[in-house]
Amino acid sequence: MANLNIKIGNLKFKNPVLTASGTFGYGEEFTDFIDINRLGGYIIKGTTINHREGNPYPRMVETPSGMLNAVGLQNKGVDYFIEHIYPRISQYDTNLIVNVSGANVDDYVAVCEKLNPLEHVKAIEVNISCPNVKQGGMAFGTTCAGAAQVTKAVRNAYSGTVIVKLSPNVTDITEIAKAVEAEGADSVSLINTLMGMAIDTERQKPYLSTYTGGLSGPAVRPIAVRMVWQTAKAVNIPVIGLGGIMNGRDAIEFILAGATAIEVGTANFIDPSVTMKIIDYIDEYCIRHNVSDISELIGAVK
Amino acid sequence: MDFTVVANERLHFNYSLLKMRPTNGDKLPEILPGQFVQVEVAESKNTFLRRPISINFVDYEQNIIWLLVRNAGEGTRHLIESKINDVINMIIPLGNGFSMPSSDNAKTLLIGGGVGVAPLLYFGLILKNHGIQPQFLLGARSKADILELNEFEKLGKVHISTEDGSMGEKGLVTVHSILKEKFDNIYCCGPAPMMKAVAKLAKPIGAECEVSLENMMACGLGACLCCVEKTVKGNVCVCTEGPVFNINQLTWQI
Numbered sequence: 001m002a003n004l005n006i007k008i009g010n011l012k013f014k015n016p017v018l019t020a021s022g023t024f025g026y027g028e029e030f031t032d033f034i035d036i037n038r039l040g041g042y043i044i045k046g047t048t049i050n051h052r053e054g055n056p057y058p059r060m061v062e063t064p065s066g067m068l069n070a071v072g073l074q075n076k077g078v079d080y081f082i083e084h085i086y087p088r089i090s091q092y093d094t095n096l097i098v099n100v101s102g103a104n105v106d107d108y109v110a111v112c113e114k115l116n117p118l119e120h121v122k123a124i125e126v127n128i129s130c131p132n133v134k135q136g137g138m139a140f141g142t143t144c145a146g147a148a149q150v151t152k153a154v155r156n157a158y159s160g161t162v163i164v165k166l167s168p169n170v171t172d173i174t175e176i177a178k179a180v181e182a183e184g185a186d187s188v189s190l191i192n193t194l195m196g197m198a199i200d201t202e203r204q205k206p207y208l209s210t211y212t213g214g215l216s217g218p219a220v221r222p223i224a225v226r227m228v229w230q231t232a233k234a235v236n237i238p239v240i241g242l243g244g245i246m247n248g249r250d251a252i253e254f255i256l257a258g259a260t261a262i263e264v265g266t267a268n269f270i271d272p273s274v275t276m277k278i279i280d281y282i283d284e285y286c287i288r289h290n291v292s293d294i295s296e297l298i299g300a301v302k
Numbered sequence: 303m304d305f306t307v308v309a310n311e312r313l314h315f316n317y318s319l320l321k322m323r324p325t326n327g328d329k330l331p332e333i334l335p336g337q338f339v340q341v342e343v344a345e346s347k348n349t350f351l352r353r354p355i356s357i358n359f360v361d362y363e364q365n366i367i368w369l370l371v372r373n374a375g376e377g378t379r380h381l382i383e384s385k386i387n388d389v390i391n392m393i394i395p396l397g398n399g400f401s402m403p404s405s406d407n408a409k410t411l412l413i414g415g416g417v418g419v420a421p422l423l424y425f426g427l428i429l430k431n432h433g434i435q436p437q438f439l440l441g442a443r444s445k446a447d448i449l450e451l452n453e454f455e456k457l458g459k460v461h462i463s464t465e466d467g468s469m470g471e472k473g474l475v476t477v478h479s480i481l482k483e484k485f486d487n488i489y490c491c492g493p494a495p496m497m498k499a500v501a502k503l504a505k506p507i508g509a510e511c512e513v514s515l516e517n518m519m520a521c522g523l524g525a526c527l528c529c530v531e532k533t534v535k536g537n538v539c540v541c542t543e544g545p546v547f548n549i550n551q552l553t554w555q556i
Binding site for chain 2: 022023024025029030045053054056057058059060061062063064065066067069071074217218266268269270271272
């Protein structure tokens with residue numbers, strides 16, 4: 001067996017395979033299919049200070065090699081999470097990471113302060129890239145100043161590992177990455193969904209209630225690989241890669257491009273056990289390529 | 303779980319009845335009437351997600367599950383073209399089921415529109431096995447779209463509505479004369495406008511009414527939050543809180 005351990009900030013992971021926020025619920029939905037303890041980590045649904053109902057139905061449409069979603073951060077709020085969900089999911093032997101979102105900087109800080117004392121939450125992923133909310137979300141992630149402002153505030157409010165999730169809907173993602181690195185982020189994860197739109201030509205109406213949504217799935221993978229490759233060269237903090245990873249081969253592609261870890265998102269919808277197959281594949285790949293430590297592969301494509 | 307196709311009965315140009323058995327010989331899990339499966343469409347070039355399909359019937363004796371599939375696009379077209387011995391991966395079973403009538407004497411009507419008749423066949427059997435005599439009201443565009451009539455007739459009295467009048471009473475199910483009678487329990491599965499119209503009829507006569515929704519789904523597991531329906535409890539996932547809802551839980555204007 002190859003050594004698959006990796007480190008993000010001070011946090012150790014038993015392997016580089018994480019689940020992407022919003023595609024894995026709270027993990028509990030998947031326990032019939034996988035052993036959560038085998039994951040490197042799992043990132044749970046975007047959490048906000050207050051309960052959010054999300055956007056009206058319809059929120060999803062299938063598109064070529066992918067899907068558009070416009071869920072809009074439906075969640076019951078951080079207090080509900082801490083009181084009702086956290087006690088149920090804190091026993092797993094893996095890194096529990098909470099994705100945090102907010103409409104303004106104070107909201108991000110308030111959520112981080114509430115999560116900070118939780119022993120089993122090992123890191124937060126700061127969502128400055130959700131394309132499906134009117135306030136906050138992507139607005140912070142599309143300017144260096146906005147991204148830096150949120151990162152700085154969160155860094156002060158949260159003592160664990162801080163990962164900032166970046167939007168691909170920008171001119172130069174490396175500039176945003178450098179801005180959050182400068183404010184103390186331990187890592188950046190990319191890419192969140194690409195903003196897209198689809199129209200039902202018979203009804204002459206958009207499929208989504210919000211008109212636009214976030215595109216995910218293998219359709220976005222080459223864009224994500226390119227952005228991970230560019231960003232990994234631009235920053236010194238570890239990069240977490242995601243975007244259309246459907247299998248172990250795709251995970252290796254991101255690692256070669258410079259990702260220290262990867263997140264599996266939309267693929268969980270099609271094969272809820274896919275993360276286990278990806279972990280097995282990475283190990284098998286390392287053996288096949290005489291790699292004794294996964295670090296040899298990270299960024300091997302210069 | 304992989305299933306092997308043992309029969310594909312083309313009931314009509316647009317519909318197939320697929321009969322499938324677990325490929326590895328495992329016994330079928332316990333399945334509640336009204337539950338559904340998420341079917342992988344492996345060979346389809348332009349589709350990506352699984353397709354949620356109602357469970358039409360469960361034959362535990364032969365360890366076979368039936369799916370009634372309508373050609374509604376590329377994914378389902380691939381499914382209805384399945385050949386015997388094809389292997390199809392399904393997540394099974396998903397969602398909740400219909401609730402039983404509160405009393406064994408409840409006068410019970412099951413209303414299905416088009417391919418929406420699918421979950422009512424298995425539910426009809428369960429009701430019959432509980433000593434409840436279900437009646438069925440099946441609606442479709444025309445005679446050719448009335449599906450599995452012989453199967454329904456084995457379970458109870460069948461009433462029919464067709465829009466063109468080629469079979470049964472002419473018109474929509476909601477104007478069928480059987481609805482002049484009072485029922486204690488009404489269950490309905492079909493297009494959303496039909497279910498809303500049925501709910502509107504059921505409410506004033508005080509019938510308990512459940513409907514089976516088919517909102518667009520991605521995961522089917524309650525993870526993606528795409529298939530939500532607005533209810534008195536807020537937005538809930540149809541895949542895990544449904545697909546069957548009591549109409550009193552919904553926020554339909556009825």
